Amino acid sequence: MARIVPKPTSKFLKVKCKDCxxxxxxxGxxxxxITCLGCGTLxxxxxxxxxIIHGEIIGVFDND
Ligand SMILES: [Zn+2]
Known part of the structure; x- marks a missing residue:
């Protein structure tokens, strides 16, 4: 039975802090x-x- 396996997130993600x-x-x-450099939020x-990413993922750095 074929299953779709999510690709592991092994890349750098650009994350935007929800708070600031x-x-x-x-x-990834x-x-x-890792805490926010702006306000210290986790x-x-x-x-x-x-x-687990708590902020908003706004981009992925693709180094391939
Ligand atoms: Zn912040």
Missing amino acids: GYEQAVY KANKK LTTPTGGKA
Whole structure:
């Protein structure tokens, strides 16, 4: 049975902070918490794999 497996997010994502609008790049598999450089709001929570992104993802840096 074929299943569609989501591609792992191993790229850098451009994330916009919900609180202050600051935009910064975060690694999609960040293994530590990343906070907004503008206001200190938590932007990512590590899960051991794909990080949970709390801000708005507005772009992906494609390094391929
Ligand atoms: Zn912020």
